[in-house]
Amino acid sequence: MKELAIIGTTASGKTALALKLASEFNGVILSLDSLCVYKFIDIASAKPSAAELASVPHFGVNLLMPDEHFDVGMFFEVYKTAREFARKNGKNLFITGGSGFYLKALLSGLTPKFERVESGLSNAQIYELVSSLDPEFAVKFSANDTYRLQKWFDIYSFLRSSGRGEAPSSYLRENTLAPVASNLAIFELSWDRDELRGRIKERTRAMFEQGLLDEARELFARYPQRPKPLNSVGLKECGEFLRGEIKTEAELEEL
Structure with a gap:
């Protein structure tokens, strides 16, 4: 195989x-x-x-x-x-x-899941904290990587609240499930950028012709609480159109 x-x-x-x-x-x-x-x-x-x-x-x-x-x-x-x-x-x-x-x-x-903790800090401030307390983690991403900075802070907060002094990088090394x-x-x-743009536009047009708006209308009617999948790219914009937040189908297709 x-x-x-x-x-x-x-x-x-x-x-x-x-x-x-x-x-x-x-x-x-x-x-x-x-x-x-x-x-x-x-x-x-x-x-x-x-x-x-x-x-x-x-x-x-x-x-x-x-x-x-x-x-x-x-x-x-x-x-x-x-x-x-x-x-x-x-x-x-x-x-x-x-x-x-x-x-x-x-x-x-x-990697294990952690509860999200609102730090009240900027990316630069979290990165400074990472660089000081966990340099092994800091070298793996930039100061603008919001996702990984937040993940580090969540792990850091969990370890601190548990009374554990180890660095998040050390914790992850010991607790990450093997591949x-x-x-x-x-x-x-891969495609030439202009060719890919044309393919995306054609695919979008085809999706509308196949009934994308009807599918979205049925989904939003069935799930008014808007679960996570309905906030994905494409469905989110269709929902905005159906609620009148996007005015025309032409405007919708350009998004």
């Missing part, structure tokens, strides 16, 4: 290529897309059609309702299921989709 990942930006053609390769080389497909996991989010996620899903075994697609929780730990379990299915059936595993975070976690391991993917070949599709 071989495993390979096909990655690329929106509209790069990675899903179509994965389908073609899986069909030709006895494969199964694991979706990395964080929206494809949800039922009823079909057009907005550019989910493979029913015929395409039936033509090749797929994993990570249509598993949950839009208001149900999904995270990287759950994705690990889906990956293990897909890998075991491929191994038992003598197939190859093709991994593709838009969530680079999931792929990175497969390759780098999974679950090995020998994974990665292929990235």
Whole structure:
């Protein structure tokens, strides 16, 4: 069994290529897309059609309702299921989709979750604290990396409240789950910038023609609490249009 990942930006053609390769080389497909996991989010996620899903075994697609929780730990379990299915059936595993975070976690391991703590500090102030208390962590990112600075502060706050004096980098080294993917070949599709812009525009137009607004209208009616998937790129803007915050479809298509 071989495993390979096909990655690329929106509209790069990675899903179509994965389908073609899986069909030709006895494969199964694991979706990395964080929206494809949800039922009823079909057009907005550019989910493979029913015929395409039936033509090749797929994993990570249509598993949950839009208001149900999904995270990287759950994705690990889906990956293990897909890998075991491929191994038992003598197939190859093709991994593709838009969530680079999931792929990175497969390759780098999974860190524990921490409650978010509002620091009241600027990025520069947190970075100064990191540099002073945890220089090993500081060299891995810049002073403008809001996500990692916040993550460090959350871990730091947890350790301090627990009466533990170790640095966050030391804690992560001891408590990060090992990577679950090995020998994974990665292929990235790249396009000329202008060509890619044209492909994105054409894909957006096609999604509207397929009924993106109708799909969004039904989702927002069914889930007025607006769960996280409905705040994803595309659906969020459709919601704004349906609420009158964006005035015209032409304006919506340009976003």
